[in-house]
Amino acid sequence: MRFVHDTLPQRVVFASGGATEGVATEVGRLAAARVMVIAAPAAAELADRVTRGIPVALRHDEVVMHVPLDVAERAREAAAAHNVDAIVSVGGGSTTGLAKAVALTTGLPVVAVPTTYAGSEATDVWGLTEGATKSTGSDRRVLPHSVVYDAELTLGLPKRMTVASGLNALAHCVDSLWAPKADPINAALATEGARALADGLRRVDADPTDLAGREHTLYGAYLAAVAFASAGSGLHHKICHVLGGRYNLPHAQTHAVVLPYVLALNAPNAPEAEARLARAFGSATALEGLQSLRAALDAPRALRDHGLAEADLPDAVTAVLPVVPPSNPTPATADNLGALLRAAWEGADPS
């Protein structure tokens, strides 16, 4: 074996029902005295509860998906005006994303408390949107200093969002297996992440209040994000990035729809990834396992249901083609990408 693997330095606290104590401990370790709490209005009550034990100097609740630049600027100005020395984010990927945008220019340490399975808290990737263009980059300053995972905070995540967000996490696992920096370590994380997510999501779908199922899903989502953080973006993420930024499609649902089509394209030329995923799903083939999970969860099916216009398909192919990673197992062409996106738009059978 010859490979180089980067591991990101971060404290991870797993404590169902223990977010308040966990956040107080992490903020105490930073010796922070003026904390900015970022949480969307819908997460205000969760944020109240979780931040009870820390010195809050500022509550900021302007959270918008894909972090528009003006939203980031206002948060940065608020952080400076209140002279804060740390940030606690309570929410999904959009909330974590805003905390990262502030950290990017200020260097403030972030304690992230995730409430979805998006996984942004475990990566050093930031994203900002200006007009119709979403830019991303990677910078160690945006990697949260600590993550406090409390599965109880995900009990209220609505069923549709639970499924979409869980499949977003599963997409991190699948795409990691052929991403530019895929290696045996992130493959191991991705495989265990896929197993945990498939198992956890079935349990949560049967009973959204099943705390052990929620814990298993959150654990899988963390592994997925760590695998993605070190393997980088594969074809699936490149496609979803273009769709999300250019046509403002919802992040998790877009990932949930596109994943089987990318798997169907790549699996024939990625036998090891295919075998790993089939084992993780306990199925004869990876695609069969994914499709059976998607059917059980009644997963999002078609991009046309989530705001993509048919007329945008040719433009999407043109935008994706130049950013396809050279590592992709099946060489991408205008023809096979066009067919993939049309099938995903229609919700056609990926095989």
Ligand code: NAD
């Ligand atoms: P989100 O944060 O926008 O949340 C989706 C919806 O769920 C919102 O309406 C939110 O209020 C609600 N919600 C969240 N948690 C809840 C809970 N526990 N109970 C009830 N409702 C809840 O969506 P997301 O999918 O978590 O994140 C998407 C964003 O994260 C995108 O902008 C994406 O680009 C970014 N992201 C970044 C990375 C990275 O590594 N940088 C990784 C994954 C996602």
